Amino acid sequence: MAQRRLRLGMVGGGRGAFIGAVHRIASRIDDRWELVAGALSSDPERARASAEDLNIAPDRAYSDFREMARAEAARADGIDAVSIVTPNHMHAEPAIAFLEAGIHVICDKPLAATPEQARRIAEAVNGAKARFILTHNYTGYPLIRQAREMIERGELGEIRLVQAEYAQDWLTESVEKGDNKQAAWRTNPEMAGAGALGDIGTHAFNLLSFVTGLRCESLLADLQSFGAGRQVDDNGHVLLRFGGGARGMLWASQVAPGNENGLRLRVYGTKAGIEWHQENPNVMTFAPLGEPKRIVTRGGAGLGGGAGRWTRIPPGHPEGYLEGFATIYTDAADLIGGVGDGALLPNIDSGLEGMWFIEACQRSSGAGGTWVAR
Ligand SMILES: NC(=O)c1ccc[n+]([C@@H]2O[C@H](COP(=O)([O-])OP(=O)(O)OC[C@H]3O[C@@H](n4cnc5c(N)ncnc54)[C@H](O)[C@@H]3O)[C@@H](O)[C@H]2O)c1
Numbered sequence: 001m002a003q004r005r006l007r008l009g010m011v012g013g014g015r016g017a018f019i020g021a022v023h024r025i026a027s028r029i030d031d032r033w034e035l036v037a038g039a040l041s042s043d044p045e046r047a048r049a050s051a052e053d054l055n056i057a058p059d060r061a062y063s064d065f066r067e068m069a070r071a072e073a074a075r076a077d078g079i080d081a082v083s084i085v086t087p088n089h090m091h092a093e094p095a096i097a098f099l100e101a102g103i104h105v106i107c108d109k110p111l112a113a114t115p116e117q118a119r120r121i122a123e124a125v126n127g128a129k130a131r132f133i134l135t136h137n138y139t140g141y142p143l144i145r146q147a148r149e150m151i152e153r154g155e156l157g158e159i160r161l162v163q164a165e166y167a168q169d170w171l172t173e174s175v176e177k178g179d180n181k182q183a184a185w186r187t188n189p190e191m192a193g194a195g196a197l198g199d200i201g202t203h204a205f206n207l208l209s210f211v212t213g214l215r216c217e218s219l220l221a222d223l224q225s226f227g228a229g230r231q232v233d234d235n236g237h238v239l240l241r242f243g244g245g246a247r248g249m250l251w252a253s254q255v256a257p258g259n260e261n262g263l264r265l266r267v268y269g270t271k272a273g274i275e276w277h278q279e280n281p282n283v284m285t286f287a288p289l290g291e292p293k294r295i296v297t298r299g300g301a302g303l304g305g306g307a308g309r310w311t312r313i314p315p316g317h318p319e320g321y322l323e324g325f326a327t328i329y330t331d332a333a334d335l336i337g338g339v340g341d342g343a344l345l346p347n348i349d350s351g352l353e354g355m356w357f358i359e360a361c362q363r364s365s366g367a368g369g370t371w372v373a374r
Contacts, residue, residue, distance in 0.1 A: 111351030157271030195232030
């Protein structure tokens, strides 16, 4: 355990923003972080007002993230890490500024809006002493980590099939034409880089790799934009081939009515299969071949004996999105505090994998649905 709470800064996440507030709650759950500085909005007045809402001292409420990086690096009590919760095209500049200032970076996904921006972040990470963590937060769910351990131990046998999907419905109609600002930048190709594929497909792709340890070697994608006049994909079907011969499918959609945050993973090996659904994350189905299916809960030492290490309250009391996110923050605090090796934390490599996935899908679909290899 670190001797003190780590000091956190935030770029983005001001009034009216979505994920910044989730990061703030998640960072506090295990009492390891305190928010002390921010450049919370691209609009200076909103940045100031948002900082006031959060009790950030006026001299640490910045209107510009570059000024924040310089000023915080110069303070004896400067921030240990910064959370970057801006739209995708605005990850690279702040990430590089803080890494160059020697400040750890906790950045939301996808890594960037373009491969060029991603490459520049990776260069900065390689040249920095500071750490870079990417919040593929679903890797923080206890049963996801348990599933990974079970597969590592060979409880599923040799993995043959992986089915991953992340389906939502909130872009079924062209809400970006109204005043939904989250929809507006997500459907702007310059700001988002990709549509459903980048926004949620990268989560599914990251999750399947995290759980199975498989590396996708080639893929074939069929991307679609159903929204009238929409310039980014809002639905994608992808076939995946993995090293070692396993096969997979990934579906990402934001136009599937009835789906809220339908992230689902199914993995089948020669000995058993597992199934997990984000909307009911405290249970997982484990089906050994030829035996009755078992429901594995989050808390029981049970099969893997793993999930209990990442839970906070007794089984049967639901934990979910915020707690999974908190585990990323707590692991990050450990890593920064010199405890553990951060092996379970998504990092720059996870981000670059996501960027490969997006680029390969766009290339495949653009060519009419051809196989694209590494
Ligand atoms: N991990 C997850 O589950 C998850 C969920 C939602 C969003 N995200 C990611 O988080 C990021 C933000 O998404 P969101 O939905 O919160 O967006 P949002 O539009 O709600 O918020 C973006 C914020 O960034 C601010 N901003 C923009 N440019 C800035 C600048 N130069 N300096 C300071 N602030 C600036 C805006 O003013 C706003 O406060 C995206 O990369 C998105 O992909 C991740």
